[in-house]
Amino acid sequence: MLSKRSVAASVLCALLATGATACNGDKGGPAAASAPASARPSASPVPTLAVDTLTADQISEQAHAAMAALASVKVDGELTMDGSKLAVHLTSDKQGNCSGTVASPEVGQFELRHSGSKTWLRADETTWKKAVAKEPGATAQDAAIAAELFKGRFITGGDTRAELAEAAMMCNLIKGLFADDSDKGKEKIAKGSAGTTNGVKTFGLTVTTGDGENLTLHVATEGKPYLIRMEQTQGSEPAAFDFSEFDKPFTVQEPAADQVVDFSVFEKKVKKA
Template structure:
């Protein structure tokens, strides 16, 4: 199902953090950047026109047909913004990413108890900029708080990058290809059922509900006016969370960071290993 494909792409964030140390569940320290991570919302620019374009005939369509139309609409996008918070294998994460089909991506990912990572992907290269809280958490897990503070100062304002064939950075590239990830599997859930009319922000939607074998429930909100975009997905039960979609087809401009603010990822890992 579309929503399951999306949730799977977020797992790579933990793998990136684990490149320096373990990425286990932890409580976010008071005042940390993670605690102030972006919440899920649909911005005003995300609104699907309520007066123009076709209307989704939810009375006549089956749940699977509504899913198919949403998949087709999302597959036609040139760009989209994805914001959300979710629990992945016991790890709470937040994300706020804008991505397009030209290979550009920019935004942040937050990991509970660690902080935020700014992400830039453009021109086939990926760049990561963890905040101070993240640096302190990575190095501090070795039991040396002073080393964590030193690392935060050493890498302050710096981005990590590396070879395109680096497996962890390759995973980041795949994650930024969010539109493809949402649509490369066009299967629909035969067990999905129709929900009811709803509203997300200013967007009128209709819900499609799927239930997993373990009882977890996924609710997809599909816009009923204009193109039938997927506007929001919520998951209740195992690994709960939600994701919202906005800025449909809104062009994004992404620039690589200045070369003097970039550190090779392999050098970073070597420095962390000896910290």
């Protein structure tokens, strides 16, 4: 059985467990959220991607370059990790700042904001109670303390708190998905077909990674060759991401002081209980 101190320290880990796993994984896996209408990458007149004359690798390289050059992007998606589904709706910029929501059936939904070195999380009462209940040694009193203390509030834990650092890693969407060339040369890319994805004219690519995973990429053929959708439908961990709001001005609103409570306050209250 965990001590009171251990229970308090584990609550935030439980809340973030699914998100941290998805963030630290290398699969970059994509599942599907509804496609935002704002996915259109640019307005007319626009250049057209020459899919007939370009090779699959060349199309992929152009898409990679376009995404890596973005200042900000919105990602809506769902992925499966270790049998658990994680729904993500986040807007992120190139500096790793972000805001949005992350949810899993096992825990619930929490709002995430990250700016610079500061991270804030806000969850509802049900989510907190689920998070506490998952911890060995936790009591109904622990759950009640967390639910009441964090009701309608964001939690923060200082710049050095490991759990919040892991949550902030979810904000590195652009760096993690589009700036990593570690698999370059190990992938096999094949052409697919033209179509429409989220209201945008696209061309499909099938990518077989060095690990043997198959991904389908839907690249915009008008305007900049942004990646509109990425999906993995095969295997036990399907996933998909939809991308939109390319380079849209984005700022993170820092919560008001009276809406924030430090996680250490909860640790102290649980220790005294």
